[in-house]
Amino acid sequence: MAFLNIEHLEKFFGTNRVVKDFNLAIEQGEFVSLLGPSGCGKTTVLRMVAGFETTSSGAITIDGQDVTHLRPNQRNIGMVFQSYALFPNLTVAQNVGFGMRVAGHPKSEIKARVDEMLRLIGLPKLGNRYPFQLSGGQQQRVALARALAVQPRVLLLDEPLSALDAKIRVSLREEIREIQRELGITTIFVTHDQEEALSMSDRVVVMNGGVAEQTGAPFEIYNHPTTRFVAQFVGTLNTLSATVIDAKTGQVAVGETPIALNRPLPGAEVGGAINLALRPEVVSLGRKEGRDTILAGRLAEVHFLGSTIRMRVDVGGTLISLDTFNTPDTPPPRIGEAVELSLAERDLLVLTD
Amino acid sequence: MRVQRFWSIIALIFGFTYFALPLIGTLEFSLRARRGVYSLDAYRSVLSDPQFRETFSYSIVMAIFTIFVGALIVVPTAYWVRLKLPRLRPVVEFITLLPLVIPPIVIVFGYIRLYNTSSFLPMTGSVTGTNILLMLGYTTLSLPYMYRAVDTGLRTLDVATLTEAAQSLGAGWTTIIARLILPNVLVAVLSGAFITFAIVIGEFVLASLLNRPAFGPYMQLVGANKAYEPAALAVIAFSITWICMGLIQLVTRFSKHTKAQR
Numbered sequence: 001m002a003f004l005n006i007e008h009l010e011k012f013f014g015t016n017r018v019v020k021d022f023n024l025a026i027e028q029g030e031f032v033s034l035l036g037p038s039g040c041g042k043t044t045v046l047r048m049v050a051g052f053e054t055t056s057s058g059a060i061t062i063d064g065q066d067v068t069h070l071r072p073n074q075r076n077i078g079m080v081f082q083s084y085a086l087f088p089n090l091t092v093a094q095n096v097g098f099g100m101r102v103a104g105h106p107k108s109e110i111k112a113r114v115d116e117m118l119r120l121i122g123l124p125k126l127g128n129r130y131p132f133q134l135s136g137g138q139q140q141r142v143a144l145a146r147a148l149a150v151q152p153r154v155l156l157l158d159e160p161l162s163a164l165d166a167k168i169r170v171s172l173r174e175e176i177r178e179i180q181r182e183l184g185i186t187t188i189f190v191t192h193d194q195e196e197a198l199s200m201s202d203r204v205v206v207m208n209g210g211v212a213e214q215t216g217a218p219f220e221i222y223n224h225p226t227t228r229f230v231a232q233f234v235g236t237l238n239t240l241s242a243t244v245i246d247a248k249t250g251q252v253a254v255g256e257t258p259i260a261l262n263r264p265l266p267g268a269e270v271g272g273a274i275n276l277a278l279r280p281e282v283v284s285l286g287r288k289e290g291r292d293t294i295l296a297g298r299l300a301e302v303h304f305l306g307s308t309i310r311m312r313v314d315v316g317g318t319l320i321s322l323d324t325f326n327t328p329d330t331p332p333p334r335i336g337e338a339v340e341l342s343l344a345e346r347d348l349l350v351l352t353d
Numbered sequence: 354m355r356v357q358r359f360w361s362i363i364a365l366i367f368g369f370t371y372f373a374l375p376l377i378g379t380l381e382f383s384l385r386a387r388r389g390v391y392s393l394d395a396y397r398s399v400l401s402d403p404q405f406r407e408t409f410s411y412s413i414v415m416a417i418f419t420i421f422v423g424a425l426i427v428v429p430t431a432y433w434v435r436l437k438l439p440r441l442r443p444v445v446e447f448i449t450l451l452p453l454v455i456p457p458i459v460i461v462f463g464y465i466r467l468y469n470t471s472s473f474l475p476m477t478g479s480v481t482g483t484n485i486l487l488m489l490g491y492t493t494l495s496l497p498y499m500y501r502a503v504d505t506g507l508r509t510l511d512v513a514t515l516t517e518a519a520q521s522l523g524a525g526w527t528t529i530i531a532r533l534i535l536p537n538v539l540v541a542v543l544s545g546a547f548i549t550f551a552i553v554i555g556e557f558v559l560a561s562l563l564n565r566p567a568f569g570p571y572m573q574l575v576g577a578n579k580a581y582e583p584a585a586l587a588v589i590a591f592s593i594t595w596i597c598m599g600l601i602q603l604v605t606r607f608s609k610h611t612k613a614q615r
Contacts, residue, residue: 052517072520083511085518089536099522143518150522 001064003028003186004049004154009058011044011210018044020210022058029184031177033197036207037233045207046156046190051075062153078147078185082159084139086131092142093118093127099150117145120179137168144176148183155180157189161196173200194234198222206230228351231277238278238320239351244268252276255316259293261345275351280310282347283322285333291342295320299337313339376591383584395581399589404571412560412568415484416553419491420546423499426492428542431503432534435512449500452493457558460490465562483563490559495552499545506541507534543604547597554593 002025011019019041026032034042047053049060051072060068067075086095094101096117097110105113118124121141131139140160147155157176161169177200180187191197197204198218205215206229214221214230225231232239242259245251247268250261254276268274284291297315309332312319320341324332333339386394399405434445452460464486468476476482512534519529535542560567572590576583 050517050521052520072517073523073525075521076523077521079518079521081514081518083514085511085514087515087519087533087537088510089533098519098524102519102523102528146518146522156521 001061002026003030003063004188005059005061006045006049007059007061009045009048009060010056011041011048011053012056018210019048019056022210022212024205024212024215026186026188028186031180031187031189031200031202033189033191033201033204034207035191035194035197035204035234037192040207041210042190042192042207043158044210046158046188049154049188050077050079050156076150076152077154077156078150078152079156079158080140080143080147080160082162084131084136084143084163086139086143086146088131090130091127092123092129092131092134095131095142096127096145096149098146103150113149117149120148120182121145121175135168136164137172140164140172141175144179148179148185153186155185155187157187159190159192161191161193169196176200198234204234206233208233225277225349225351228275228277231349231351236280236321238280238283238318240276240278240318240320240348242274242276244270244272244274246270254295255318257293257295259345259348261348261350263350265350277349277351278320278343278347280321280323282343283320284342285311285322285324286340286342288342291344293343293345295341295343297339297341299333299335299339302332302335313341315341376588379584379587383581383588386581395585396589398579399575399582399585404566408566408568408571411566412554415488415491415567416550418488419495419553420549422488423492423495423549424503424542424546427496427499427503427545428535428538429530431500431507432512432530435504435507436516446500446504449496453497457490457494457556458562460493461559461562464490477563483565487559487563487565487567490563491549491553491556494556494559495545495549498548498552499542502541502545502548503538506538510534510537540605544601547601551594551597555590 004024004026006022006024009019009022010017018039022041022045024032034045036042044053048055051067051070051074055068058068059066062075062077087098090098093111093114097114100110100113114127115124118127121144123138123141123145126134126138126142131142134142140163143160160176161173164172173196189197189200198221201218203215204218204221206213206221208229213227214225216224221230221234225234228239231237240254242252242254244265245253245258247265247270250263250265252259252261252265252274265274287294295313295315297313297320299311300314300319301312303310304326307326308323309326310321310323311332312321322341383395384391384393386392386398430445434442438445465477466472468474468482468486470478476486515533515537516529519533524532554568555572556567557569557573561570561573572583572586575586
């Protein structure tokens with residue numbers, strides 16, 4: 001049995017069913033991200049684990065204990081909020097030691113633990129400051145230390161990086177992951193930022209409309225999305241409509257161009273339409289060895305992004321995005337120019353809805 | 354621009370004259386107890402009157418109890434309404450505003466009718482009972498100010514998230530209110546407390562009709578029987594109010610964590 005089990009979790013707000021039969025098993029020390037757009041139910045799931053929302057049905061167990069109906073202060077769960085939620089009337093040290101003080105630990109023990117936590121987050125000298133005297137990144141570190149000080153069974157992170165600027169966000173996410181690994185604490189991280197989810201997690205749960213669309217390792221989620229939503233939400237994706245020529249051998253046609261997928265297409269009918277997906281980074285501009293499928297089109301857009309250049313090519317009315325590295329010696333073609341795209345059949349993903 | 358400035362100064366002078374002139378007149382009159390020279394005789398007479406000391410201390414004690422009970426009722430109520438019943442906020446605000454609309458004489462007649470010696474709860478039958486009744490009356494009168502002050506204080510906090518953060522750290526409701534909410538709205542509570550203090554010190558109707566030896570009825574008594582002392586009392590009462598206002602400013606300015614980003 002997994003350390004944290006969520007079984008058949010449901011949540012209704014009035015008649016609105018915001019979480020639908022959600023199941024998830026998390027092993028001890030695992031870092032799992034709930035990824036999805038606003039309103040997909042990811043925060044509601046997290047809040048039900050924390051005990052801030054009641055469940056409409058289903059069960060949550062932690063380390064074999066059913067916590068579904070326990071109050072939040074009885075669950076021994078640490079939580080970090082998007083808005084830091086530091087207590088403004090308490091100093092950094094008092095904030096970090098708050099949970100232990102509530103639990104009635106002796107002062108000397110609290111002090112030792114607070115010092116340890118402040119060292120862990122790299123702010124050993126800021127114990128006497130008030131939250132308003134800290135930067136956003138520092139405040140969120142303190143919030144993390146406060147959540148960890150009580151040695152919770154599970155750490156919940158509710159979009160903790162969203163309120164920070166881009167650079168700090170990247171450095172703090174690395175720090176959080178490092179601390180999580182060091183302490184081996186089971187963690188659920190809620191985010192709508194796919195880069196955060198993919199870079200930090202052992203596993204990612206992609207949610208949509210209250211349902212877990214796909215659960216898997218970041219590599220698997222990105223490279224083998226099983227639904228159209230996951231494919232489109234995680235990373236940038238080109239979707240192509242294709243006509244099935246032979247379902248058994250995987251022969252299809254995109255417009256006039258025949259493509260051999262070389263894999264069976266279960267459930268597809270000859271003459272029927274299927275959706276194919278393609279990541280921008282697997283499409284090459286011009287002919288390349290090992291990329292046998294060639295699509296001809298006209299360059300419609302060029303976006304210079306620094307180290308990469310994103311282009312959009314009009315192929316028979318469908319816009320296909322592709323990324324190329326920026327090489328100063330080779331400027332991109334001009335808009336309106338006729339271009340050829342090459343790709344390998346194996347990179348074409350077949351989407352199910 | 355210059356014309357606008359001119360009219361601003363005129364308005365300021367008019368406002369200052371309107372408010373300050375009667376006060377200056379009262380102050381000047383209170384100093385004329387001795388014929389021909391300015392003196393503090395009226396103040397001396399007031400301050401040496403044992404009844405002044407008795408009524409003033411009585412009102413101070415009543416004010417302290419009123420503030421304590423008011424805070425005890427208002428802080429958890431305002432907190433709970435913000436946290437759990439935000440839809441009831443307009444209703445609660447309306448209720449707290451009622452004492453501004455219903456005259457104190459109506460309230461006190463209601464009290465006397467409900468709690469007289471032949472009622473089910475004969476509070477007016479004993480001194481302590483009447484004192485409690487008066488204190489509750491004062492609490493009602495100060496409710497609009499106290500509630501508004503505390504509610505404004507709570508508005509600057511993300512009450513819901515702070516509560517959840519505290520709960521996730523194992524805190525129960527009493528700990529949350531006592532250690533987190535109250536200290537964070539303390540400045541607001543103190544603002545409400547000083548206004549309450551000023552109201553209790555000057556209140557006449559409740560104390561008079563409940564026949565308690567408060568400062569308000571004493572001022573009225575002195576005003577009806579003496580010439581210069583009422584003016585001295587008025588100056589003293591104004592000074593107390595102003596000191597209270599000054600204290601609100603001081604507390605606000607010197608509060609350590611009020612600049613917190615919330």
